[in-house]
Amino acid sequence: MIGRTMLVAVAGLAAALLSVPARAQSWPTQPIVMIIPFAPGPIDGVARTIGEAMSRDLGQPVLIENIPGAGGTVGVARAAQARPDGYRVLMHNIGMATAPTLYRRLSFDPVRDFEPVGLMNRNPMVWIGRPDFPGSTLAEMTEYMRRQGGGLNLAHAGLGSSSQLCAMLMQSALRAQANTVPFRSSGEVFPQLIAGRIDLYCDQTTSALGQVQGRSVKAFAIAAPTRLPTMPSVPTTAESGMPEFQLSIWQALFAPAGTPRPVIDRLNRALRVALGDERVVARLTELGTAPEPAETGSPEALRSLLISEVERWRPILQAAGEFAD
Structure with a gap:
């Protein structure tokens, strides 16, 4: 027979497991802070455009906080140390992939210390x-x-x-x-x-x-396959005789490691809704960028991209020989 102590333990575990989706269904209940690890600049316009659209889906404001310093690593470190509850997230770019090679004394690991939410746009x-x-x-x-x-x-x-x-x-x-x-x-x-x-x-x-x-x-x-509607007179590198040179910088959303998967999924859903909004697409076009397609916008796609980008840039940066302490 199962003892009373074991029954109480099993019941407690079951209640705890059931409470996770219950909390996720009510999440969020307070504003969300999106950290940008750079000084205020043009990227803030992209963040605010997407953040405002996400807030309409989430029912809570998405606030922007700039934390610049050391090539973005100060803000990233702050985001990595945030409570993993989804209320502090990070908007960052390819710098997440280059930092492990460029900085010898890095207080975070971009793959280990973050949960990918989704790709936002490419510039x-x-x-x-x-x-x-x-x-x-x-x-x-x-x-x-x-x-x-x-x-x-x-x-x-x-x-x-x-x-x-x-x-x-x-x-x-x-x-x-x-x-x-x-x-x-x-x-x-x-x-x-x-x-x-x-x-x-x-x-x-x-x-x-x-x-x-x-x-x-x-x-x-x-350095893109086609001309931009906001820069129609500027040719592409392909038109200029260098079709092999293509370089667009991705922007993406991350949460601290340990953030519950239901919260990650809720953030990703709000992000996909925002990037599918015609007003957001029009505004991003005006800003000179384009939203990430839904088919490559999952947390899994972002994780794969981050890992591959770390490996892609490591030999290039090592060959250049530029590092920071």
């Missing part, structure tokens, strides 16, 4: 130059770059930034070198580029859109 990279840069095409830019023999100033927005990754890949693809000049953010680069103190820069279309549209910089090519 193509665009090559731009100072307003009076000689030549107007990617081929003319490349030829001038080679003639200078490493004498051009090529900016990037800090260790592990998408602009640094683009600069490394592009120099390798073009077999041309430049003098790389690091900054702390894209906001610091543009005034120097517009003033002519920086020659070249590669950035996400969401960051460069205003300067390209306002013709305060010269745009050479977008």
Whole structure:
């Protein structure tokens, strides 16, 4: 016969298990904070657009909190330490995959310490130059770059930034070198580029859109399969003779490890609803980006992408030899 003590234990376990879906059904009951590990900038517009649409589905506000520092690692570390209840989530990009190689003393593991929620959007990279840069095409830019023999100033927005990754890949693809000049953010680069103190820069279309549209910089090519409706006069790298060079930076949503799966699924559902909203799609298009399709928007798809990106970028970054303590 089963003793009374065992019956009580079994009943308690059953009640605990039943309470998990019950809590998930009532979740969320308070605002959700979306951490962005960078200073306020163009990406905030994407986050707010998606966050506002998610809040309509969740029935709670989605608030944005910028926590910049150390190439995004400060904000990511803060998110990793948050209570795993779904009320503090992280919006991050390809930097999640490059940080383990770039930073020797990292307090988090992007795969182990986070639960993937889903991919949000992808931003193509665009090559731009100072307003009076000689030549107007990617081929003319490349030829001038080679003639200078490493004498051009090529900016990037800090260790592990998408602009640094683009600069490394592009120099390798073009077999041309430049003098790389690091900054702390894209906001610091543009005034120097517009003033002519920086020659070249590669950035996400969401960051460069205003300067390209306002013709305060010269745009050479977008590293995407098709032209953007917001930059119709800028050709693709394929049109410019480099079909092999494609680079878009993904943005994704993560939660701290240990967040219950029903909560992850609820967040993912709200994200998919938001990205399917016509108003969100229109606004993201205006911002120079595109929502991730539903078929690649699951938590499992994001986990697979993150793991593959860590492995993809490790040898590239190790070969470049740029690391932080």
